[in-house]
Amino acid sequence: MFSKILIANRGEIAVRIIRTARRMGIATVAVFSEADANALHVREADEAHAIGPAPAAQSYLRGDVILDVARRSGAEAVHPGYGFLSENAEFAEACAASGIAFIGPPAAAIRAMGSKAESKRLMVAAGVPTVPGYHGEAQEEALLAAEAARIGFPVLIKASAGGGGKGMRPVYAAQDFAAELAGARREAQAAFGDARVLIEKYLQRPRHVEVQVFGDSHGRVTHLHTRDCSVQRRHQKVLEEAPAPDLSDVLRTSLHEAAENAARAVGYTNAGTVEFVVEGEHAYFLEMNTRLQVEHPVTEMITGLDLVEWQLRVAAGEALPTHWPPPAQGHAVEVRVYAEEPEQDFRPATGRLRKFTLADAGARFDTGFTPGDTVTAAYDPMLAKVIVAGTDRGAALTRLASALDALEIEGLGNNARFLTRLARHPALRAGELDTGFIARHAEALLTPRGPAPERVLMAAAAALAEAGRRAPAASPWLGRQGWRLQGAAETVEAWDDGTGPRQVTLRWLPGGHAVAVGEGAARILSIRGTGTRLALVEGDAAEAFTLTPEADGCTLRMGGESWRLHRRDPHAPASEDAAGESRLSAPIPGRVVKLLAAVGDAVVKGQLLAVLEAMKTEIKITAPRDGVVAHLGCAEGENVEEGVEILSLAT
Template sequence: MFRTLLVANRGEIACRIMRTAQRMGIRCIAVFSEADAGAMHVALSNEAHPIGPAAARDSYLRADRIIEVARATGAEAIHPGYGFLSENADFADACAAAGIAFIGPPGAAIRAMGSKAESKALMVAAGVPVVPGYHGEDQSAECLAAEAARIGFPVLIKASAGGGGKGMRPVFSAADFLDELAGARREAKAAFGDDRVLLERYLQKPRHVEVQVFADQAGRTVHLHTRDCSVQRRHQKVLEEAPAPGLSDALRDRLHVAAIAAARAVGYVNAGTVEFIVEGEDAFFMEMNTRLQVEHPVTEMITDLDLVEWQLRVAVGESLPEHWPPQAEGHAVEVRLYAEDPGQDFRPSVGTLRRFAMPAPTSQVRTDTGVRGGDAITPHYDPMIAKVIAAGSDRATALHRLAATLAQTQLGGLTTNLAFLRRLVSHPAMGAAELDTGFIARHKAALIPPPQEAPTVALAGFAAVYLERLRRDAASASPWDQCHAFRLFDAAEHLLLVRDAVRLRRIRLRERRGSVEALVDDEPPIRIAADPAFVPRTCVDGVWYPAAIMLDDDVVGLSFAGGDYVLHLIDPYAPQGGETAAEGRLSVPIPGRVVQLLVTVGDRVARGQVIAILEAMKTELRITAPADGIVTHVGCAAGDSVEEGTEIITLASPGEGASPP
């Protein structure tokens, strides 16, 4: 076995690889960018080396620097994880040339499967069914439009290189084709440095089903059962499970056979995933991921295997066991916990993760993460916080365990998809396994409801914890800073003004003879108390609830009884009118790069019209006009890098008779 392993990645996958390798007695070397100097994977490593600035192109994508560190440290092998250089054939070849084992397939296999067009041609030759489409070399807009008409709308435009939903656009009519083609090419160029695309028939209710494969150096290739990854947003996976539910035995067997044939067609070695589009009893090859997948833990949970350990064993020439594939036992479900705002089309969010608390792991519940409370989620990398995985003897038990785990999870400091995931795993259609890639869009009203007022009981709970915190902070202060609000012959009273997701809320706190009452708006008083030991719980009308608050200046993240709310503290003595910026001033929501400006000064725009396109955190964001108006100022140009809060466009009401400044 290898003595020293360099992990050429970051985040949860780097931590995952290191834990397995160190358990096997392997010394682990980490590499890190300037933004990751204090990251968890650095802390877990036996030795860590800087490789460049925060931007991935200057650090984690610098193959030369990574190989240089491997040589300097005597690393015998490099594990690329997933993302970054994991499917880079040139990097795999460079490792081989340097005499360093690449934990993955040979460069030739990566290259063969790296182009969606070329891989589909290989699959056709190998007898693996593919979706009807166009995979040709002529990339002119005219040719592609004609091919789209031949295939018939709706069609799917897909980037020929790469994956993860980048450069992927469904098109439902010929009138929209050229605009969507331009957008897909921009995304593909930015993500993969290659703007070539292919076209496929867009299936109406497809499932995304994949097969985990493993091949050793002796040429033996096996499957490790199926996974369903149909629940997606922006063509990126949100929930995965194994084995894929609801497949007939005949279809499952065909998928296993086709996946093994696909891997053998390119001389595959090590762990990989063959992905299929499934509709009814029809299954079509989609692509092969020539690496370990984000969702590999659900396969591990039903097979009782450590896939990273077997990646390392295969890389040193060990053969796969004769009894493989092992029997699948029970069911496992995984969700991806992200720093993102589901209410804003899953827009990534950045900031400090001020609180991150989860139940203790068990044999049936697992959390894979690369961050801790206090870590920053930056615009430089994928905003995934953790993967939460639960298993059970059957699917219903696994979903129940996952729901219970998410209910006890506490996050604070930035916007996340935690509340969305809680609703997702508890949705009746999820329990019934009514799965396809349109699941989230179809159930959007239930999964992403409009902003709701914080319940009165939650606001009362917040007031209790907040008051106890004020008392603690003032305990050693001068008498003038005490927070007991003493009144002679009357109850002591505090006033809190907070704005929840809907409106301004008024909370009056009355202290009388050691007890505290909260009066929320005009509702009856509620007796409250917080745990003086600062256990995250609070008592409301005699009932104890789990509660925690994360205070960041005047913004409060409140976790109460399984619900999450964002509150804004309002100074009751501040002058009015300064709470919000002018509606017509459009600012950048997160740091990024301006891809395209679609308006100039003097243009009239309509509410909802796309006026700028921003690229941030591997996502293309569309900035839309909040109302009808006239563009009076443009504060940036295409190609500019912009920071969060930068005002890029100013609109005036059409009735104002605005003129350019």
């Protein structure tokens, strides 16, 4: 077994590998970019080395720099995790040339399965069924359009070298093909440095089912059961479960056999995943991910195995147990917690994690963040994975909803509420699984929350006022104890919950406050407790809540909901709506990949004007009203910070 390994990754997977290696008595070496200097994986490793600036191309994708660290630190092996260099055949070869073990499959297997087109040809030769499509090398637009017509719309354009939903566009009609092809090529080039695409028949209600496989250097290949990853947004997985539910015994067996045949066809070793699209009783090969998958914990939960441990054992030359696969026990479900705004088309979010805890000891919580860490735009916005198990699928989903209720995140936008709705959705519990699930149930899952209830605004205003009253003041003139020479002290504030400002009037009383929202009647309230855990007391009733003060307001959690509240100056002049709709700025730091309008162009409301790429996501900037482009604040290819003007409109 290895005595020291280097982890060429970041985030929760790096933390997971470090902890498994520590349990096995293996020393660990972490690498980090400038953005990750204080990251959890850096703090947990036995030693850590800086490898470059925040952009992945200058740090985590620098195989030469990472190998230099491995040699200097005395690491005997490199674990690439997933993403970054995990499916880079050249890096695997460079490791071998340096006498350092690559904890993954051989470079030849990575190369064979790295091209979707080549992998499809290999699978056809191995007798594995594939979706009808075009996988050729010729990439002329006219040829691709003709192939799409031959296959029959709708079709799916996919980046040949891609994964994770990048460079993937469904096309429903011939007249839309050229625009979607251009977008897919742009995404593919930006994500993988390769603009080639393939075209496949777009199945209408497909499920995404995959099989975990494992191979060793002694010629043994086996499956470790199925997973269902159908619940996705933008072709990226949101919820995964194992084993895949509602498959006939015949179909399940055929998937196991096809996956093992696919792995044998490329001489596969170590952990990998063979992915299929399933419609009815028909299954078609989709791709093979030549690495560990983000969703591997659900397989661990039903098998009792540590897949990272077995990756290390196999890479060190050990043989897989002859009794594998172990039987699947119970059911497991995982959800991915992202820094994003689901109600705003899953727009990524950045900021400081003021609170980040899962107060549920029975759930597994895989994360690379701790409270106080900052989420930047440099990397994927996944914050954590919440994984639970139950005796059956229904019990697991119930357990998941309970765990999500105990998840507390404050400081930036996140999808926790969306995931809770998803876990409790009756159609999900009924097994209505396909890749269109979220889009089909968007109204129930993504309905924007209405204004904050009055008690939330009252609790925020009263709690902050009470904190001011208790805080010692350096001068009596700076005190906030509500004292007045004559009459009761009264303050008027404007609180904004994201739906617009609302007036809150607070009158100081002995031991409490009279609080009114808008034109409503005042209610007599008091705040009980200290620190962040408080209670709103009204008469004999008390409701618990937590409150984290911020520079311009607070984050308040009450009744299982979290609210970000901003305190505004009620006397400040209101901005003109027209001005607000004239300046279009970057909602998040990113790169301007496309400008679709020039100065002087007349545009109409809803027209696409620019495309921003941030945190592996394309964000579309559209015209909020009719107008004329008056100014461009940036150029294509330029990196911009949040709030930087993209363009402005004139009437």
